[in-house]
Amino acid sequence: MVFIESSIYKLPEEEGRKGEMRLTDRLLSWQGMERCDAASLREIYELLLGLGVDRLEMSPAVYAKLRGVIDEKRCLRPSFIADEEVSQLPGLRCVYADGNGNGNANGNGEQTGILYEIRVAEPQAIPWAKLNEKSAVRLTVPDHWFPERYAAVFAQMQSEAGGVELCPEDHNGFAGALAVEWLLAGGENIAVSFLGKGGFAPLETVVMALWLHGWREKFDPSLFTRLREVYQRATGEVVPAYRAVVGKGIFEVESGVHVDGILKNAACYEPFSPETVGASRSIRLGKHSGRANVRYALSARGISPRSGEEEALLASIQEQSRRLGRGLLDEEFERLLAGLNSEAEQCV
Amino acid sequence: MRLIDSTLRDGEQMAGLLFTAEEKLRLAVCLDQAGVYQIEAGIPAMGKEEKASIVKIKENCRQSKISTWNRMLERDIEHAIDCRPDSIHISAPVSDLHIFQKLRWDRRFVREQLKRCVSYAKERGYPVSVGFEDASRAEWEFMLSLARMLKPLEVEFIRYADTVGILTPSRAYQVIEGLRRESGMEVGIHAHGDLGMAVANSLMAVRAGAAYVDVTLFGIGERAGNCDMRDFVAAVQKMTAEKFGGTPTVEAILALEKHCEPMLRRAGIRV
Numbered sequence: 001m002v003f004i005e006s007s008i009y010k011l012p013e014e015e016g017r018k019g020e021m022r023l024t025d026r027l028l029s030w031q032g033m034e035r036c037d038a039a040s041l042r043e044i045y046e047l048l049l050g051l052g053v054d055r056l057e058m059s060p061a062v063y064a065k066l067r068g069v070i071d072e073k074r075c076l077r078p079s080f081i082a083d084e085e086v087s088q089l090p091g092l093r094c095v096y097a098d099g100n101g102n103g104n105a106n107g108n109g110e111q112t113g114i115l116y117e118i119r120v121a122e123p124q125a126i127p128w129a130k131l132n133e134k135s136a137v138r139l140t141v142p143d144h145w146f147p148e149r150y151a152a153v154f155a156q157m158q159s160e161a162g163g164v165e166l167c168p169e170d171h172n173g174f175a176g177a178l179a180v181e182w183l184l185a186g187g188e189n190i191a192v193s194f195l196g197k198g199g200f201a202p203l204e205t206v207v208m209a210l211w212l213h214g215w216r217e218k219f220d221p222s223l224f225t226r227l228r229e230v231y232q233r234a235t236g237e238v239v240p241a242y243r244a245v246v247g248k249g250i251f252e253v254e255s256g257v258h259v260d261g262i263l264k265n266a267a268c269y270e271p272f273s274p275e276t277v278g279a280s281r282s283i284r285l286g287k288h289s290g291r292a293n294v295r296y297a298l299s300a301r302g303i304s305p306r307s308g309e310e311e312a313l314l315a316s317i318q319e320q321s322r323r324l325g326r327g328l329l330d331e332e333f334e335r336l337l338a339g340l341n342s343e344a345e346q347c348v
Numbered sequence: 349m350r351l352i353d354s355t356l357r358d359g360e361q362m363a364g365l366l367f368t369a370e371e372k373l374r375l376a377v378c379l380d381q382a383g384v385y386q387i388e389a390g391i392p393a394m395g396k397e398e399k400a401s402i403v404k405i406k407e408n409c410r411q412s413k414i415s416t417w418n419r420m421l422e423r424d425i426e427h428a429i430d431c432r433p434d435s436i437h438i439s440a441p442v443s444d445l446h447i448f449q450k451l452r453w454d455r456r457f458v459r460e461q462l463k464r465c466v467s468y469a470k471e472r473g474y475p476v477s478v479g480f481e482d483a484s485r486a487e488w489e490f491m492l493s494l495a496r497m498l499k500p501l502e503v504e505f506i507r508y509a510d511t512v513g514i515l516t517p518s519r520a521y522q523v524i525e526g527l528r529r530e531s532g533m534e535v536g537i538h539a540h541g542d543l544g545m546a547v548a549n550s551l552m553a554v555r556a557g558a559a560y561v562d563v564t565l566f567g568i569g570e571r572a573g574n575c576d577m578r579d580f581v582a583a584v585q586k587m588t589a590e591k592f593g594g595t596p597t598v599e600a601i602l603a604l605e606k607h608c609e610p611m612l613r614r615a616g617i618r619v
Binding site for chain 2: 240243249252253269
C-alpha cells in the first residue's frame with residue numbers, strides 16, 4: 001500500500017501541508033437546489049466561494065437564476081457532448097464548460113474551459129492513455145475502491161495523470177475518506193459537495209480534514225454554520241444535529257469528564273473550536289454531569305456557590321435527569337435552582 | 349476481529365441522552381443475544397445506580413463479556429470490582445495535552461499510576477484492557493513505552509482511542525500496524541466521527557490487524573459520534589471476504605436499533 005509521507009508522531013497541524021489545490025463544489029448542480037429562490041442560491045454561492053471553494057458546478061436551472069450576478073469564470077455548467085466524443089472516450093459522462101472559454105478553440109486549436117467527466121466503475125477501466133489528451137479531466141469513481149484498491153490507483157494517477165480532478169461517489173460512506181486520502185497523497189484537484197448532496201464526498205469534512213493538516217490560509221471554515229442555516233432555510237431540510245462539522249449539536253457537552261477537560265483547555269475534547277466553524281459551545285446538565293458542569297452553570301449566572309451547594313445541586317440534577325429520562329433543559333435547571341434557593345431561605 | 353459495543357457508555361455520553369437502568373438492561377440483553385463480543389456496560393464511579401445497573405447486566409447476559417470503563421484511579425477500580433465485570437477497562441490519557449492540561453500530572457506520574465491501577469485490578473483476578481486516550485495526538489515513543497510496560501503485566505489489549513476524531517484512513521493503518529508490531533500486543537480501535545471517517549478508520553485499523561473495534565448503535569456518542577455498528581458491519585461484510593466472530597449480522601443490528609430508537613427520540617435525537 002502507498003501511504004502519505006508524513007510523520008505519525010506529530011500533531012496534524014504541525015505537518016504544514018499547504019500545497020496548491022483546486023476544490024470544486026457540486027451542491028448547486030444537485031436537483032434539490034433547483035426549487036430554491038434566487039436570493040438564497042446567491043447567498044449559498046457566495047458562502048461557498050468565501051469558504052475557499054474554487055469552482056462551483058451548477059445546473060442550467062440554478063444558473064438561470066444566478067446569471068448576471070455571479071463570476072462566470074468560477075462556474076462550471078454542463079455543455080454539449082458530441083457523439084464522436086462519446087465513442088472515443090469510454091465512460092464519458094458529461095462535458096462541462098466554464099466562463100473561461102465556453103468550449104471555444106484557443107490559438108493552438110485546443111479547447112479551453114472544458115472539463116471532461118469520465119466515470120469508471122473499476123480501476124482497470126481507467127482510460128489512462130486518454131487522460132492526458134484532454135485539457136482537463138474529472139475522474140468519477142465509486143467508493144468501493146476503499147479500503148483495498150484506492151492507494152495503488154491513486155499512486156498510478158499521481159504518476160500518469162496528476163492533474164486529474166477526482167470525484168468520489170458516495171455509495172458506502174467512504175467518499176470523504178477517498179477525497180481526503182487523494183489530497184493528502186498529493187492530488188491537486190477534487191470535486192465534492194456540501195453535505196454530500198448528489199452523492200459525493202462532503203465538502204465540510206474534506207475541508208476540515210485539510211484544515212487540520214495545515215491548509216489554513218486557503219479556507220475560511222467559520223462560514224460553515226451560516227451555510228448550514230441558509231441551506232436549511234432554502235431547502236426546508238433539517239441537517240442532523242450530530243452531522244460532522246455542521247451539526248448544530250456537535251459542540252454540546254454533558255459528560256463531567258469532558259466538561260472538566262474543556263474548561264481547562266477546550267482542545268482536550270474538541271478537534272477544532274466551535275468558533276472555527278462559526279458555531280458555539282453549550283455545556284449541558286444531566287446524569288453524566290460532574291461538579292465542573294455545575295460550577296460552570298452557576299458561574300454563567302453570576303452565582304458563587306456556598307460550601308456543599310455544588311454537590312447538593314449535582315445530586316438534584318442527576319436525580320431529575322434520571323426521572324425525566326434525558327438531560328435537563330435550561331429552564332428546568334433554573335426551576336431547580338429556584339427551588340433549592342427557596343428551601344435555603346426557609347431554613348434561614 | 350471482535351466488536352466491543354460502547355452504546356451504554358460512550359454512546360450514552362451524548363449530550364442530553366440517558367438510558368434508564370431498565371433500558372440499559374434491555375439493550376444489553378439484546379446485544380448479548382445478537383452475539384456482540386463485549387459490552388462496555390458503564391462507568392462504575394458514576395455512583396450506586398450505575399453500579400447496580402452494571403451488576404444486573406452482568407447477571408443477565410450469557411454470551412457477551414461485560415466490561416466497565418474506568419479512570420486511572422484506584423478508587424475507580426474499586427468501584428469496578430464491586431460490579432464483578434468480566435474485564436476492567438482503564439483509560440489512560442497519553443497525549444501531553446491531556447496529561448499536562450487536563451490531569452495536571454506529568455508523564456512519569458501517568459506511567460506509575462497506570463502500572464499501579466493495572467496491578468491493582470490484576471492482583472484481584474480481573475482481566476484488564478487499557479485505553480490510550482487521545483492517542484492520535486500523543487507522542488509516539490511515550491505511548492509505545494507505556495505499551496511495552498503493559499505487556500509483561502498481561503494486559504489483554506490496548507485500545508487506541510482517536511478521542512477527537514482526527515485520524516485519516518492511511519494514518520489509522522500506520523498507527524495500528526505500528527503499535528501492534530512495536531509493542532507485540534493486541535490492539536483495538538476506538539474511532540470518533542468528527543471528520544466523518546469513524547467507519548473508514550475502523551475498517552483500515554482492521555486491515556492493519558486491529559483485534560477489537562469499538563462501535564455504538566446509530567454511531568451515537570460525543571460530538572459527531574462514534575463508529576456506527578451497522579455501517580461498520582455492513583462495510584466489513586461487503587468489502588472483505590473475511591469472517592469475524594463476535595459480530596452480529598446487519599439484520600440483528602437493525603432489530604437492536606429498533607429497541608434503541610425510542611430512547612433517542614425522548615432525548616430529542618434524530619437518527
